[in-house]
Amino acid sequence: MVDAARALCIVVVTLWHWTLSVTHRTADGSLSMPNPIHTVPGGWLATWLLQIMPVFFLVGGYANLVGWQRARARGTTAGQFVLDRLRRLFWPTAAWALLWLAGELIAAALPGPHRWMWEWFPGYLTPLWFLGVYGLLIAAVPITTSLHARYGARVLAALVLLIAFGSVAHRGAGLDWAGWATAALVWVFCHQLGYAWRTWQLGHRPLPQRLAIAAAGLAALAGLTVGAGYPLSMVSTAGEAESNIFPTNATIAALAVFQLGLLVLITPAVERLLRRPAVWKPVVALNVVALTIFLWHMTAYLGVLWAYEGLGGTLLAQPTAGWWAQRWLWLLAPSAVLAALALLFARVELAARRPRKAASR
Numbered sequence: 001m002v003d004a005a006r007a008l009c010i011v012v013v014t015l016w017h018w019t020l021s022v023t024h025r026t027a028d029g030s031l032s033m034p035n036p037i038h039t040v041p042g043g044w045l046a047t048w049l050l051q052i053m054p055v056f057f058l059v060g061g062y063a064n065l066v067g068w069q070r071a072r073a074r075g076t077t078a079g080q081f082v083l084d085r086l087r088r089l090f091w092p093t094a095a096w097a098l099l100w101l102a103g104e105l106i107a108a109a110l111p112g113p114h115r116w117m118w119e120w121f122p123g124y125l126t127p128l129w130f131l132g133v134y135g136l137l138i139a140a141v142p143i144t145t146s147l148h149a150r151y152g153a154r155v156l157a158a159l160v161l162l163i164a165f166g167s168v169a170h171r172g173a174g175l176d177w178a179g180w181a182t183a184a185l186v187w188v189f190c191h192q193l194g195y196a197w198r199t200w201q202l203g204h205r206p207l208p209q210r211l212a213i214a215a216a217g218l219a220a221l222a223g224l225t226v227g228a229g230y231p232l233s234m235v236s237t238a239g240e241a242e243s244n245i246f247p248t249n250a251t252i253a254a255l256a257v258f259q260l261g262l263l264v265l266i267t268p269a270v271e272r273l274l275r276r277p278a279v280w281k282p283v284v285a286l287n288v289v290a291l292t293i294f295l296w297h298m299t300a301y302l303g304v305l306w307a308y309e310g311l312g313g314t315l316l317a318q319p320t321a322g323w324w325a326q327r328w329l330w331l332l333a334p335s336a337v338l339a340a341l342a343l344l345f346a347r348v349e350l351a352a353r354r355p356r357k358a359a360s361r
Helices: 002-019 044-050 053-074 078-109 122-139 141-151 153-172 176-199 207-227 250-273 277-288 290-310 321-325 329-353
Strands: none
Touching: 002 053, 002 277, 002 290, 002 329, 044 250, 053 078, 053 122, 053 141, 053 176, 053 250, 078 122, 078 141, 078 290, 078 329, 122 141, 122 176, 122 290, 141 153, 141 176, 153 176, 153 250, 176 250, 207 250, 277 290, 277 329, 290 329
């Protein structure tokens, strides 16, 4: 189930950026990527399912706990475990970053003015925040798994209290630093919740218990959005003065509980489905190159944007009927480019997964 959830995350993030971003040029020539949620009545409700970042961290917590347990059984030290996990992140990310920086330096060396990527297309650098936060969580795995093994649910309860305290300090007292501290705690909570998913075998609990998890998350989301006034949308939305994701706030923690509840509800059905080779094989193939796809999907998108404009196309700034009619193009064309990039760079991710000789002794 966790492999299917990871594959789903990659697909949703990629397709959201490609097909549900109203990417257009601003007055200074920069590229902006708002979404059309505000133009679709009740569109915010879709974000309660399609804001998939909490699931990334749920899956990460589950997978890191499995990896930690296996490493300890082999006698691997905590330092070796962390370095091995970080190496899996670092090599593919370094390959992506080095090529991006090489392109920037070449462009800067050419005659004429130069604008750096973060100045005219910050959306291209989207993967960096996730990888940075996730890398820190990997480094903390020896500590957080120990806390989970010793205190279990009390760790989650303590995190909930700290998130609540930080939320009050941020929104009530206007302390900006409290907002960013709360954001860090939310992602720790999501990752720790992945430990609970694994340890407590939540996907195989009786149906009433699985329903209770989803209901608790839904009730918390309703209370925070309707009762406490947090935005209904789980993604940044045009016209909203506040965002639930930057900085990440308590609604994302509630969303993680709700989405975990949905995942454990469908676990029996998904596991039956995954017994079919026609379903399982694509899931495995996607997971093998998941980080490669995550890193390079915006490069594929940018390449198609340039080609589209070079052929005389104009990027629409509003989600008009013409914009919706073009969604097929922004699904198929970046997919073809990404497939070529994956063939080139998947070997880096595969090499990073190979165990080091020192770690296998």
